């Protein structure tokens with residue numbers, strides 16, 4: 001593993017537009033079914049431009065682009081499409097077979113924490129988008145709920161905790177806002193530890209700032225500019241600068257234009273052999289070719305925490321995306337730790353367990369658990385053997401929880417409860 005801790009000055013603060021001036025950027029996401037730029041005004045300009053882009057790149061098209069578009073389709077099936085596909089494929093059996101291979105981390109909670117019950121230190125790794133925040137059209141609006149923040153804060157009080165995201169580290173910090181965590185942004189290419197040492201870290205733990213791709217910064221900046229310029233003709237495309245990588249979002253792009261967008265991205269990348277293209281959920285990720293990913297980031301963080309080559313650690317990694325597979329693979333290879341995939345649908349994964357969207361029938365159970373009772377910090381005995389308990393989440397917040405994220409939260413709260421009970425148990 002290359003060690004190359006580099007301190008890069010914080011990015012300059014963006015200048016705010018003067019009051020009452022027009023917004024610098026058009027609203028995002030744009031309205032659906034937006035006509036191509038120029039079409040309404042001049043009849044064909046936008047369409048011709050898009051066609052020209054496609055023609056220009058025509059020789060580079062073919063199987064590779066077709067494959068890319070197929071992979072774009074697979075990157076985030078819509079509910080309806082996925083449901084239809086599953087229905088056509090004899091879902092129940094397939095789902096059952098998949099669940100047998102990747103059982104629910106909640107149903108098998110005891111199994112998940114079994115190694116920790118034998119004294120191993122749990123270290124928690126959490127992906128951000130789709131794991132802690134819901135997937136939404138506008139990447140700038142992927143907020144984390146306060147209840148989820150409280151759950152993550154609770155987890156971090158008990159275990160060393162890291163957020164591992166494809167986003168720029170500063171941006172993910174703005175969403176999460178918890179200073180006590182470790183953050184690995186840009187798919188692990190920008191890692192920073194908390195300013196204050198935590199009580200969990202081992203004596204041999206190191207202060208962390210690690211940016212193994214810093215030499216790529218100017219190149220990423222150039223590609224970002226170029227992608228912004230060249231994708232302007234594709235309505236709904238959004239380019240996001242993630243510091244050491246660039247995301248090109250196609251969630252709001254009409255499927256008919258996906259091929260054109262893929263062409264554009266590939267044509268830009270032709271001039272940058274040191275950059276590679278990977279894919280996440282309805283997003284292209286442009287990143288340096290260095291051998292660094294979320295899996296390497298996980299190993300680096302374990303080492304920084306003082307758990308290199310340690311048998312007494314249990315890393316728990318929760319993520320929903322293709323890029324999280326690198327971390328799941330590392331856990332499998334080490335034969336140590338637990339990978340948990342957040343997914344509504346069966347999909348190929350190296351994770352051992354899964355967390356899924358609750359069926360309607362299980363919602364009441366879920367609410368009951370989210371309104372779970374944990375020993376109060378100021379608990380006092382009511383009578384011998386009983387403790388006053390307080391709800392960890394207010395009932396209203398618990399009632400607003402939906403989707404697979406509530407299962408993530410439930411899992412996190414169970415971890416906290418398990419740790420508290422384990423610690424409270426008398427040691428003979």
Ligand SMILES: O=P(O)(O)OC[C@H]1O[C@H](O[C@H]2O[C@H](CO)[C@@H](O)[C@H](O)[C@H]2O)[C@H](O)[C@@H](O)[C@@H]1O
Pocket residue numbers: 127128129130134135136137138139140142164165166167240242247249251280281282283285321323
């Ligand atoms: O590793 P992650 O924290 O999961 O980051 C991966 C990408 O997440 C974001 O995009 C995804 O979430 C968006 C907001 O919900 C959604 O609009 C998009 O379709 C998803 O791909 C983020 O914007 C990307 O930069 C990250 O690379």
